[in-house]
Each structure stands twice: as structure tokens, then as C-alpha cells.
Amino acid sequence: MARSRASWLVIPLLVALCSLLGGVFGPELDQVNAATTEDDIKSGLRVFSKVYEVVEDNFAEKVSPDRAIYQGAIPGMLRTLDPHSNFYDPKMYEQMREDQRGRYFGVGMTIGPREGKIIVISPFPASPAFKAGIRPGDNIAEVNDKKTDNMTTAEVATLLKGPRGTQAQVVVKREGLDKPLILNITRDEIPRKSVKDAFFVKPGIMYLDVESFNENTSSEVNENFKRLGEKNVKGLILDLRANPGGLLNEGVAVAGRFLQKGQLVVSHRGRANPERTYTERRGSGAADYPIVVVVNKSSASAAEIVAGALQDHDRAYVIGEDTFGKGLVQTVYPLSENSGLALTTAKYYTPSGRLIQRDYSNISFFDYYYRKTTELKNPKDVKMTDSGRAVYGGNGIAPDEKFVAPPYNKFQIELLRRAAFFSFTPIYFSGKEIKLPKGWSPDAKVVDEFKAYLRKSNATFTDEDFKANQEWVKNTIQAEIYKTAFDIDEAARYEIEIDPEILKAIEALPKARELGDKARKMIVQRMAEPNR
Numbered sequence: 001m002a003r004s005r006a007s008w009l010v011i012p013l014l015v016a017l018c019s020l021l022g023g024v025f026g027p028e029l030d031q032v033n034a035a036t037t038e039d040d041i042k043s044g045l046r047v048f049s050k051v052y053e054v055v056e057d058n059f060a061e062k063v064s065p066d067r068a069i070y071q072g073a074i075p076g077m078l079r080t081l082d083p084h085s086n087f088y089d090p091k092m093y094e095q096m097r098e099d100q101r102g103r104y105f106g107v108g109m110t111i112g113p114r115e116g117k118i119i120v121i122s123p124f125p126a127s128p129a130f131k132a133g134i135r136p137g138d139n140i141a142e143v144n145d146k147k148t149d150n151m152t153t154a155e156v157a158t159l160l161k162g163p164r165g166t167q168a169q170v171v172v173k174r175e176g177l178d179k180p181l182i183l184n185i186t187r188d189e190i191p192r193k194s195v196k197d198a199f200f201v202k203p204g205i206m207y208l209d210v211e212s213f214n215e216n217t218s219s220e221v222n223e224n225f226k227r228l229g230e231k232n233v234k235g236l237i238l239d240l241r242a243n244p245g246g247l248l249n250e251g252v253a254v255a256g257r258f259l260q261k262g263q264l265v266v267s268h269r270g271r272a273n274p275e276r277t278y279t280e281r282r283g284s285g286a287a288d289y290p291i292v293v294v295v296n297k298s299s300a301s302a303a304e305i306v307a308g309a310l311q312d313h314d315r316a317y318v319i320g321e322d323t324f325g326k327g328l329v330q331t332v333y334p335l336s337e338n339s340g341l342a343l344t345t346a347k348y349y350t351p352s353g354r355l356i357q358r359d360y361s362n363i364s365f366f367d368y369y370y371r372k373t374t375e376l377k378n379p380k381d382v383k384m385t386d387s388g389r390a391v392y393g394g395n396g397i398a399p400d401e402k403f404v405a406p407p408y409n410k411f412q413i414e415l416l417r418r419a420a421f422f423s424f425t426p427i428y429f430s431g432k433e434i435k436l437p438k439g440w441s442p443d444a445k446v447v448d449e450f451k452a453y454l455r456k457s458n459a460t461f462t463d464e465d466f467k468a469n470q471e472w473v474k475n476t477i478q479a480e481i482y483k484t485a486f487d488i489d490e491a492a493r494y495e496i497e498i499d500p501e502i503l504k505a506i507e508a509l510p511k512a513r514e515l516g517d518k519a520r521k522m523i524v525q526r527m528a529e530p531n532r
Helices: 017-024 026-030 038-058 065-078 090-101 153-160 217-228 248-256 302-312 365-369 410-417 420-428 444-456 463-468 470-485 488-497 500-507 509-528
Strands: 086-088 103-106 109-114 117-123 139-143 167-173 181-186 188-191 199-202 205-209 235-239 264-269 276-279 291-295 317-320 328-334 340-349 382-384 390-392
Touching: 038 065, 065 086, 086 090, 090 103, 109 153, 139 153, 153 167, 199 488, 199 500, 205 217, 205 488, 217 248, 235 500, 248 264, 248 276, 248 302, 264 302, 291 302, 291 500, 291 509, 302 317, 317 500, 317 509, 410 420, 410 463, 410 470, 420 444, 420 470, 444 470, 463 470, 470 488, 500 509
Parallel strands: 205 235, 235 291, 291 317
Antiparallel strands: 086 340, 103 188, 109 117, 117 139, 139 167, 167 181, 199 205, 264 276, 264 340, 328 340, 382 390
């Protein structure tokens, strides 16, 4: 069963303010040339002020300055530059900093909307919410005497956050209970780990899932190796699927721990910035075990830096899909009113010199984010790895071996669209103790109960559909029930152990070993050659 990994790429909203105003004030705006001098800039600002004044005085509804300027004019200007320059209002800026810090204060759970209600997706393991008995599927009806009806997920999340040691009174409605539960949950620091707890997916084969790159990522990676004992590692599966990137220095640190002293990790250069290189300074403390890196089309930015560096130095064998192709450097400039500007200032290049960034000059931002074609090699940007293999730039990182998870069939899509497994779990546990023995799996009785639930909920399928997908159904029930009976980490571990792409990556470890051996031999030969 392919593991389902949410890919949360933020899709920019294109603001058509300039087009709208061109229709209203066409003649006047046509007289304004591109701002190339100080006078032109001042002239442009005067026109903008006049336009805003007319909009404020005459628009059909009251105009919000925050919406018109901070959500409209400024982002609209930045969208004429590239897909990744962005303006952060105070809330967005604080959220960005929170993500980078990798921690916040609250109760520790993921929530989401469902049929007009706010539902718990899952509490975090060992969090205050988990310890208080919050379960997946619980309906958060009230927080501190405020009903959540008609609230957004963000609004409820804000209510649940607060200073450490303070209490959030949460009223929960649960399947099988006649009366709501009233839980007083003491807020605490909630770590947002960017690295899942590593484990041995096979004897001696370590599985390490890096979900993003925040301020703690490299230390979390090192802690996982220390906990499992690096001397026990005979091979590593480094999972970067759906990793959107993050902090450059953390990506450099993670890649560097597997490289030798002096090896280049990445470089970047831009119009206002001279070229800057990032090399591994201390030398790899890691043992010489083979590495397979797993990527997909949602692996971006710092994740591509890591994959590209290990691939260029033949330190890892890369398997999966072509990555996203986000190789633009954003410098974040703090602004007044607790806002910020993320401005593209340079482009990333892998150690061999290939460009990571995909071309966005002649397509819409929608097509840029939701591209259908990923396998586009730029024949003008061909470089060589340490062992002499050809690699291409301009479209992210192309894997050494393609692997695309098979698409869901019609029956599977129907069940996932309905969130059938998620909705069945609270019903299954209704009136039952949620403890299950280690290694539990659904028997025929549980599968039949699920089938009856589907019939009752008017799901569209035939007996033949169910029979043909029975193994998938059984596996998915097991993963979903693990989230309640154990926690989301245990469920994720089970999914990884049966993930066909991870099993394929394990099979590819000998190829990674062969690649590394070849690269080392060629480097030794080059060093032995006399200077010419």
C-alpha cells in the first residue's frame, strides 16, 4: 500500500488589481512608464495613491485597507517577479517564525473541518491533548465557553493555543456518548518535529523521514542516529517525499553529515549577491553505509539541495519522481508592524553546477504549481557527478530510478473521498476500550463490519469491487485504527513497512553501495594522476 503523504504547497492567489484599474483609468495609467528612475517611482506611487483613494471613495462596499494593500497590492506586485517572493502580514509572519522555530504553546493536536464541525484529525503523541484522552474523530464543540460552530480551523486553533501552564477547557462530542465530555487541558510547549522518530525498517536498515527543515532539523537527525546507534546502521533510507524545504543552513547541515570534509553542498548567486558556496567543514562522522534517498514531485527547496548534493557526489542513489524544482533563494526582511518580506535574491546550484529552479517565465503560477509534465531535461544544463554520470539541471532533481506510486482506482477514490476509514474508526471503538495488543490486525469480522458501515452510509460499490480491493481495505483499516489505539507515529510506521516505494528503496541499497564504491575509486585515480 502506498503511503499517503499530504503535499501542502501554498498556491498563490493572483490579484488582478492592475488589470481592473486599467479598465477604469486606462488613459491616465498608460502615460506612466516603467519605474526606472526615482522620479518614475514617485510618479507611480502618486498614481497608486490616487487609484486607492478613488477605490476607497467609490467601491460598492467598504474597503478594508489590510485587504486592499496587504492582501492585494503588495502581493500583486510581488507576483509580477516570481512565484516565491511573498509578503507576510503579522499573522502569517508569526506562523512562519513558529514553523521555523519548530515549537509553539498549546494542547497539541491536528484539527480540520468536516460537515460544518471542527474534528480532531489526531492528537500528537505524548501531548496534553493525547494525555487528556482526545481521540481522532472527536468533535471540538466548544473552547473556553466559545462554541466552534461557524468558526474556521485557524480560529479554533488560535483558541487552543496560549501560554504554557494555562488551561483550555474543551467540550468534546464523541461517537457513542450521549453527553459531551468536558476536558480541562493544561497547555504546554508543543515540539513540531521536522524529523519523525527513525526506526529499523529491516534488520540494519534505518528509515529516516525528514518532513521539513526548521531550526532543529540537523540536531533531530543526529539525535535519531545516536538513539539507534550509528554503528548498527548497515544502510539508510532517507525519505524526503513531500518535504517542502525550509532553512538553507539546516539543509546544508543534513547533507554535510554524509559527505567528506571540503565537499561542496550547494552554491547560490544573484544580481545583488556574489556567489556563495557552502562546503562540509568537519567531514562526515557517518559510517560508510549505502544511502537511498526517496523523493517525489513535492520535494522542494532544501530537500532538493540535500538530494542534489548526495546525488552529485554519488553518496546516495535517488529513487522516486522528478522533484518540484524550487531553486530560488528567499531572503526574509522584517518590516514594521510585525510583518515581513520574503524576496528572491539568488538561485541555487548543486555541487556539479546544475540549476535546481524550474522555468516559470511563460506559464501561469497555477500551471507552475500544478504542472502535469515533470520529466523535462535541459540539454544545455548537463553536468557530471563525481563518478562521471550525466545529470541535468533546470527542472529539480531527476531520480536515478523512477518510481511512481500506482494511482488509486475508482473504488479506492470513493472511500477516501468519503473519509470512510476515518469515520468508521470512532464507530468501531464506540463503547469499547481503545487498547489493542501490539501487532493487532483486522480480522474478517472487522472487515465485514466496515463493509456493512459502507452500505449503511450509501457508498457506491459492488461486492466485486470490495473483494478485489480487500487487501487494501484491510491495510487501510489497520493504519487508521492504529491512530486511535496507539498514536499517529505507530500508524505511520506500519504504513512505511508495507509501502511499495520504501520496499523498492531497500532493494536499491546494493546499487547505492556500487555507486559509492565507483565514485571513491575514480576520485583516488584522479588524485594519483600527475598534474598536466
